[in-house]
Amino acid sequence: MVSPIDVAKRLVLGRPFRSDRLGETLLPKRLALPIFASDPLSSVAYATQEILLILTLGGLAYLHLTPVVAAGVVVLLAVVALSYRQVVQAYPSGGGSYEVVAENLGALPGLVVAAALLVDYVMTVAVSVSAGVDNIISAVPDLNAYRVIIDLGFIVFLTAMNLRGVRESGRAFAIPTYGFVLGVFALIVVGLGQTLLGHSPVAESAHYEIHAEQVGLSTAGVAFLLLRAFSSGCTALTGAEAISNGVPAFRKPKALNAARTMTAMGVIAIAMFSGVTALAMITKTRVTENTCDIIGFAGDCHNDAQKTVIAQISAAVFGGHSLAFYYLMVTTALILILAANTAYNGFPLLNSILAQHRYMPRQLHTRGDRLAFSNGIILLAVAAGTLIYAFDGSTTRLIQLYIMGVFTSFTLCQTGMVRHWNRELRTAQSSGERLRIHRARFINAFGACFTGVVLLVVMITKFTHGAYLVVIAMPILVAIMWLIHRHYTSVRGELAIDPAELEMLPGRVHALVLVSGWHKATQRAVQFARATRPDTLMAVTVNVDDSDTRDLARDWERFGVGIPLKVIESPYREITRPVLDEIKRQRKSRPRDVVSVFIPEYVVGRWWENLLHNQSSLRLKARLLFEPGVMVTSVPWQLHSSRFRATPREEHTPGEVRRGITRSGGRA
Template sequence: MVSPVDVVKRLVLGRPFRSDRLGETLLPKRLALPIFASDPLSSVAYATQEILLILTLGGLAYIHLAPWVGGAVVVLLAVVVLSYRQVVQAYPSGGGSYEVAAENLGPVPGLVVAAALLVDYVMTVAVSVAAGVDNIISAVPDLNPHRVAINIGFIALLTAMNLRGVRESGRAFAVPTYAFVAGVLVMIAVGLGQALFGHAPVAESAHYEINAHHIGLSGAAVAFLVLRAFSSGCTALTGAEAISNGVPAFRKPKALNAARTMSAMGIISITMFSGVTALAMISRTRVTEDTCDLIGFPGDCHTDPQRTVIAQIAAAVFGGNSVVFYYLMVTTALILILAANTAYNGFPLLNSILAQNRYMPRQLHTRGDRLAFSNGIILLAVVAGALIYAFDGSATRLIQLYIVGVFTSFTLCQAGMVRHWNRELATATTAGERRRIHRARAINAFGSCFTGIVLVVVMITKFSHGAYLVVFAIPVLVALMYSIHRHYTSVRAELDIADGDEETLPSRVHAIVLVSGWTKAARRAVQFARATRPDTLTAITVNVDDADTRLLDQQWERRNVIIPLKVIESPYREITRPVLDYIKRLRRDQPRDVVSVFIPEYVVGHWWENLLHNQSSLRLKARLLFEPGVMVTSVPWQLRSSASRDLSRVEHHPGEVRKGITTSPPTPN
């Protein structure tokens, strides 16, 4: 009989994969691009909008600065792509920024990078899903009251898809990703063509005025406004490092395929971001953080949301009720939501590497039924869902916590690469090899300086708007990882067997069987205890009810049980404490002896039956585990209700032998 939980699990996740099928999950470039690059590709849907949101704080007078800010973002994106191509080829093992920083700069910078990336991956899921839901609401405003529930629903869907495995999620995400890219490129081509032939698209907000929050800004204030707009536009770079973390998932040659995918991602992202920014300026698109700052907005600014920038551009180019408009809105929403897949691949993989190095719990290192890092995927979903709930699903509020972690990892990774090339240069022998290393080092050095400056800008401009939470979270995560590592190190040292250690056998073994009545379960426990051939064997019972104790004593004599029964008095009707006191006295009198406690337990078939049985034994075992020199053995007795569960296990675990029944694995197709 198959349990309902197993049925649901198989419907959601599919059949489990054998470990030797891991090679079948490796990705060709056409699937790797939507899996690892969906985040930077999708960020063009909101990066331009984030620039305009900040510039409009000063009014319409500063919107003309958007192309210059966008140009700086494009240059930065190109530098980062070139820099990470070096990382992919030098470190193809999949550690990415963490491995580079840890190996070249030391464990502390490595953990800082790891913590920054973990925070960024969580923010990627929260921001991408929230931005996608924003675009859905742009097309269907009536869904606005259900924003948080829709966000959490999409996170649950993404989690289920990723638990099915990397390759299957890649197939599911490939079509929306390529459909979005094609739609945006067509929109850019058509919109620029219209402008070229004198029929420039006009956004629905082109005639709006803006209620400026800052009027008559000084030179320093304008510079700060531009820098803040630039830091917001740098969201276009989020996820750019994900390919360097996912190199092991590529088909061979892994490093070459990953580098080519990185280049394709950079070219497509730059083209789309530049085109959307140009069309936003041509169509005179207006957008503000507070809808009530739009003078001329036709709806209720307190309840009606304004359309996103990409929605306004699509409506201006194709018409607000056209099929192409809704196509773009659907694909934009899908790609933004599916962009979280970048984090669903990077977060579990990074946690697995950290767990392998003993900086995260070991459970995060193991793969699940479908050869995905299931525990890491579920952890990411829970934390991202909590953020969505805490920030009411607002992409504008969540994005203020974004990209601090990105540029922290960018800067330290590129600095680590400079040190890596310095070591390589010391061993290079040929002139061609030295030229290649000099070129690579120059790229990484420039990237480190550039991203370091951007990190300072981002920290200053976003700190008071929520980035301080990330600034505090990173050192807390580093401290947590250090604590985990220290625990594992101390446990390993404590358990390590040194060459001079001697094996000391106990003087004697005292076996104790806990009984409450003479039943089949108690008889099996006694028989099993006798089979271990201890030096002494005693059955003990705790007297909490005189009538039950007298009945047990009579059964003991009538059945002629050959081991003695000792009754422990318990005037306060406790069971655990009297047994513990008895064992402690035994250990105190004979400290070199070992006490082996046998506890009969019932094996049940339904979860609710556990509430009716075994509670005393569970409490007792929990206390006995802390007693030195005490061994605890559970002796199971299977009740009839457990038979159905046992059969279902036989069906789900071919090749195992249970109760004399042998099953063979199915023959592969």
């Protein structure tokens, strides 16, 4: 009989895949682009907005600096794309920044990068979903009161889609991603065309005045404002490293296909970001961190949300009630939400590699029914959902925690690549190969310097606005991974085989069958204990009720069980302690002897039946597992209710069900 949980699981996730079908899940470039590059492509929808938000703090006069800031972001995006092309070709195994840094700079810097990326992936989901819902609210303002609920609903949807597998999620997300790209390019072409024809589009906020929060800035103040705007605009680079982590998911030749996808991502992202920023300047779009700072805002500034920059540009170019406007709003909302898919692929993959290196729990390395890293996907969903709930789904508040991790990994990765090329240079033979290495090293060195400066800028400008939480979280995460690794290393050392111990067998095996009454479950335990042929065998019962003990002794003699029954007195009605004392007495004089304890257990089919049975045996078994030289064997007896829990794959013949299955465990 199939349980309702299994039915629901199959409806949501589909049928499980065999392990030998892993090759069928590999991605062509046309699907890899929307899966791994949806985050940097979607950031076009809010990167320009983040620049404007910061510059308007000083007043409208500083908006003329927008092209300068945007140019810096474009140069940085080009450098990062070129740098990571080198990474995917030099390290095609999928470790990305973590593998580069761990191999070239050491284990601890590698863990710093891993922690930075894990934090950034969680932030990617939280920011992408909340930004997508912002655009939905721009089109339907009445939904503002349900922002957090809508956010969490989309996270559940994304989680379910990714649990179905990478290839299926790629198919589902490819159409919205390409639809958004086409929509933005159409917006840019039409908007710039209108401008060239002398009919420049004008945003609905163009006539607004802004109440500046920072009046009369000094030269240093202007420089700081510029740097802060630049650090906010660098959100356009989030997710750029995801392709380097996902190289194993590409079809062969993996490295070449990943490098080409990285190039396509960089070119498309730069073109879209530049076009949207140009249109924001042409349409004179206004947006502020605090709606009440807008003079002339039509609505309640305390409750009504501002329209996003891309929504205002789209309304100015296409018309606020046109089909093209709603098309772009729908595709923008979809890609912003689906941009979280970049993290849904990168986070589980990175956790799998960390688990393989024993820095994360081993469960994160195993694939689920659909050959996806299910445990990592669920962990990411829980972490991102918690953040959205804690920050009320506010993109402005969440984005302050963003990109710290990105530039930490960028900087250390490029530094590691410089060391990699230095090592390669020592073994290079031909002049052509040396020239190629010199060129690659220059790109990575320039990238390391550039992203290092940006990291300092981001840390300084965003620290007091929430980035300090990331600065605290990363060392904690590094410490947790280090402790996990130390634990696994310690356990591996304890379990290492000593050749001298291979010939050491137990002196004798003493078997004890714990009984509370004479019935079928006890009979099976006694028969199984006999079948193991121990050196000595006896049954043990603890006397907590004189009447029950006398009944057991009579049945024992009447049925002629054939093994001695030892009654242990327990004046305080305790069961566990007297049994442990008896076992210790048996082992005290013969330390090399082993005591094998057989415990009858009932197997039930309903959750509430577990509350009525096996409580004493579970407590006793849990305590016995800590005793050296003691082996614990559970001998199950399936009650009638348990047979209705068996699925068709688990059902056996009636004889097999009656015989049952024995599970053993112990600690030597």
